[in-house]
Amino acid sequence: TFDLVKRILNQKATELFCIFLVAGKLIPDLGSFIMFRSSLWRLYLFLVCCSVVLISSMGQYVWSDVKNEELRELNYLHRLISRSAHDQLRLQAAMLKILSRRLIDIGLFDDIKRSKTIMDEILQDNPVFIAYGLATLDGELVITSSNLNPDNLPNILENPKSRDSFLHTLERDNLTLGRTYYYQPLREWIIPLRYAIRDKQDRPVGVISTAITIDGDFNPWRMMDPDDDTYVVVTKNATSDDGFYTQYSDPSLYPIGNEELYDVAYPEEAIKEIKRNIIGQSGMDIETFMRSEEIVQYEFYDPIIGQLLIDSAAYNNEFEIFTSVSRKYLSIVEKFKATFLKYVFLFFLFNLVLYYIVRYIDRIQAESKKVLEFQACHDQLTSLPNRYYLEMFFASWQKKIGDRYSVLYLDLDNFKIINDRYGHSVGDKILNVLARRLLSYTPQDAMMIRQGGDEFIFLMPYFDTKKLHQFVETISLRLKKKIRVDTLEFSLNGSIGIAVSDKSGHVLDELLRKADLAMYEAKRSHENYVFYSDRLQEISNERAQIEEALQNALEYKEMYMVYQPQIDAESGHVIGVEALIRWVHPTLGVVPPHKFISVAESTGQINPIGDYVIDTVFREFKEIQSIWQSLRVSVNVSVKQLLRNDFHSYLNSKSAEYGISPSRLVVEITESLFIEDFDQIQALLTQIRNDGYTIALDDFGTGYSSLSVLRRLPIDVVKIDKSFIHDILTDSHDIALVKSIIGIGKSLNIPTLAEGVEELEQVVLLELYGCDLFQGFFFAKPMNMQSLHSFLVNYTPQKYLKSKDMMV
Numbered sequence: 001t002f003d004l005v006k007r008i009l010n011q012k013a014t015e016l017f018c019i020f021l022v023a024g025k026l027i028p029d030l031g032s033f034i035m036f037r038s039s040l041w042r043l044y045l046f047l048v049c050c051s052v053v054l055i056s057s058m059g060q061y062v063w064s065d066v067k068n069e070e071l072r073e074l075n076y077l078h079r080l081i082s083r084s085a086h087d088q089l090r091l092q093a094a095m096l097k098i099l100s101r102r103l104i105d106i107g108l109f110d111d112i113k114r115s116k117t118i119m120d121e122i123l124q125d126n127p128v129f130i131a132y133g134l135a136t137l138d139g140e141l142v143i144t145s146s147n148l149n150p151d152n153l154p155n156i157l158e159n160p161k162s163r164d165s166f167l168h169t170l171e172r173d174n175l176t177l178g179r180t181y182y183y184q185p186l187r188e189w190i191i192p193l194r195y196a197i198r199d200k201q202d203r204p205v206g207v208i209s210t211a212i213t214i215d216g217d218f219n220p221w222r223m224m225d226p227d228d229d230t231y232v233v234v235t236k237n238a239t240s241d242d243g244f245y246t247q248y249s250d251p252s253l254y255p256i257g258n259e260e261l262y263d264v265a266y267p268e269e270a271i272k273e274i275k276r277n278i279i280g281q282s283g284m285d286i287e288t289f290m291r292s293e294e295i296v297q298y299e300f301y302d303p304i305i306g307q308l309l310i311d312s313a314a315y316n317n318e319f320e321i322f323t324s325v326s327r328k329y330l331s332i333v334e335k336f337k338a339t340f341l342k343y344v345f346l347f348f349l350f351n352l353v354l355y356y357i358v359r360y361i362d363r364i365q366a367e368s369k370k371v372l373e374f375q376a377c378h379d380q381l382t383s384l385p386n387r388y389y390l391e392m393f394f395a396s397w398q399k400k401i402g403d404r405y406s407v408l409y410l411d412l413d414n415f416k417i418i419n420d421r422y423g424h425s426v427g428d429k430i431l432n433v434l435a436r437r438l439l440s441y442t443p444q445d446a447m448m449i450r451q452g453g454d455e456f457i458f459l460m461p462y463f464d465t466k467k468l469h470q471f472v473e474t475i476s477l478r479l480k481k482k483i484r485v486d487t488l489e490f491s492l493n494g495s496i497g498i499a500v501s502d503k504s505g506h507v508l509d510e511l512l513r514k515a516d517l518a519m520y521e522a523k524r525s526h527e528n529y530v531f532y533s534d535r536l537q538e539i540s541n542e543r544a545q546i547e548e549a550l551q552n553a554l555e556y557k558e559m560y561m562v563y564q565p566q567i568d569a570e571s572g573h574v575i576g577v578e579a580l581i582r583w584v585h586p587t588l589g590v591v592p593p594h595k596f597i598s599v600a601e602s603t604g605q606i607n608p609i610g611d612y613v614i615d616t617v618f619r620e621f622k623e624i625q626s627i628w629q630s631l632r633v634s635v636n637v638s639v640k641q642l643l644r645n646d647f648h649s650y651l652n653s654k655s656a657e658y659g660i661s662p663s664r665l666v667v668e669i670t671e672s673l674f675i676e677d678f679d680q681i682q683a684l685l686t687q688i689r690n691d692g693y694t695i696a697l698d699d700f701g702t703g704y705s706s707l708s709v710l711r712r713l714p715i716d717v718v719k720i721d722k723s724f725i726h727d728i729l730t731d732s733h734d735i736a737l738v739k740s741i742i743g744i745g746k747s748l749n750i751p752t753l754a755e756g757v758e759e760l761e762q763v764v765l766l767e768l769y770g771c772d773l774f775q776g777f778f779f780a781k782p783m784n785m786q787s788l789h790s791f792l793v794n795y796t797p798q799k800y801l802k803s804k805d806m807m808v
């Protein structure tokens, strides 16, 4: 078993070596593959597998190449050695034949002295042989060359080592090799060579016996000893089973001495194995193989030297010798290793380079992935986290902060105007400065997110209202602080909605929605910030209901117009009416305009409604116009409506359609208009006014308008908001305000109209300050066209003038 394992190991050493190498390389690769699982590492693994397949098939190729080369070389060596040995043996055979003839010529055995002289002469001329002897058929050496003394030489027939071959010599007419043995008289290991001398009747009469030494210079096989790894083994008749070596080319490699090498028969089992190999490889039986003299090659484990060999063997019929040239299998393995190592080195180099390339690409990929991730999670302009970031990291943020936190929703006021007027690059710069500024005031563990456009979200780690108040105050203050872009200076306002999570904790989306709602309310009510409350939710729900109901309001004819008279302060005459819209919904009931107009504005439904108002007013007014020719009608026009491209032409077309002069129509616009593009509005209003329409500025005093605005716009009437009139009798602040508005009107030569006049005392006071026109429940409530008709018929300014006089 041990031998077998050794055999396999020798043969498979390289293959095993490769397997270990590959496994050693593959295991760490497999590790990184599992760790990364990226397609790149999978590709890498694939390439490594490919290179493994390549290297192993390369190994196979190199192996068979090296082995075939060795076999060819061995075959060639065999031919060379056998041929050379064969030629020498022939020469020596000829020599012995000459000697025998000369001995016969002088009478065999007769002239001992002359025979001896001839032998000595030939020995001198031909140093191949070590000595000569002439033996009788009984094996007795009677005449010898001078270097031997025939008196005490052993009988050839009596010696078992020489007996068989001696008898065999007598049967052959050729040089016959004897068994190699230690010849005491000469003190040498010799290969005996014998030749039978025959008489005229071809009967053997004597035998010439000579020998060559196994390690002498003239030994034909010794001369051809090629190298350390190659043996030449000659056996007289290995195949006839005597199992003794005739010549072993390199006994120094042999682990045992000559005694055991030449005197001990080669193991029977091994001989059988050789035979089996010969039969297997040549496809012939032994006799045919011997006759054919063909070279056969096989692998063979030599039990004596304990090595696997490859043999190249053939049989020589002429001299009855079996020659095998063997080479250690390991030497092939060595050669293979030497060649293959270059490929293995390349394989390693390739893998190493590949590994570093892949690792390099992987790192680049990881880095660009990081950059991409950052880009995906952050706003490009301000580098603030974006909404996606919020989605990704909210959970971990909340884990850190706990269930109770608050959400702030900030929306800049009128930022669109900056973008429109100064361009987006200016807008972007402002946003950038602002973002950095606000971020610097945001607490460490809060989150500031750019939601998009001019909207920002703050996630605050606390819910304490006092702290939140403080924070929004600072934010609002910071917003107002001037921002310089190039030569321009900007001061911003923002609306902030705040939603606080309660004890139960809120889903983020819900808080965001609430904060958004609160922000919307802040915008609507012009507050800096608004905390979310359930009331806001109610309003929002109501708006949603209104929004839905509005969709069919016009189609179902749920809307109609009412008119409220406007009175000239001095004469007490009705100089005009204001048209006001009314909506009665089957389930919602009466919905006042201040509730649905803003909804309609945000949904865009203000357009059909606005058209309906203008059309209806013109149509209904046509009827009474013929009677009260100087009466004017005021129409409320929303910002959205006014800024529509076709508003002006629509107005003109309706004026023409119903035959009502533009001088009869007053367009009421509100102050909130001025947040939009001032220049555009100025141009538009000028055009409208040039066509003969009158322009009234509604709700004056509630917005941001200043004296300069009033001066630059083509305004014909200023309407003082009813909220100031309401408390005019009690609130000194309101008195002052109304007084100054009337004063401005006077100085700019613009008449003023007081809205919401409900009491006579108000009328008297307003007239005292110089107010020109009145409108309010004191005179008349808004009424439909029919009621207006009868109102106008019955109205006399006398009643009003009288009571006024009484007051005074």
Ligand code: C2E
Pocket: 564, 579, 580, 581, 592, 593, 594, 597, 613, 635, 636, 637, 638, 698, 699, 722, 755, 756, 757, 758, 775, 776, 777, 778, 782
């Ligand atoms: P506004 O233009 O300021 O209209 C005057 C509002 O004051 C009217 O409310 C009117 O009914 C009310 N009013 C008149 N006299 C008195 C009074 O003595 N005391 C009190 N407390 N109120 C008085 P209304 O009709 O509810 O309209 C509210 C707002 O809706 C209007 O304010 C106007 O801005 C808007 N609006 C009404 N009709 C239209 C319309 O046809 N188109 C557009 N765009 N807006 C309209």
Ligand code: CA
Pocket: 578, 636, 668, 698
């Ligand atoms: Ca109005």
Ligand code: CA
Pocket: 698, 699, 719, 721, 722, 755
């Ligand atoms: Ca008003």
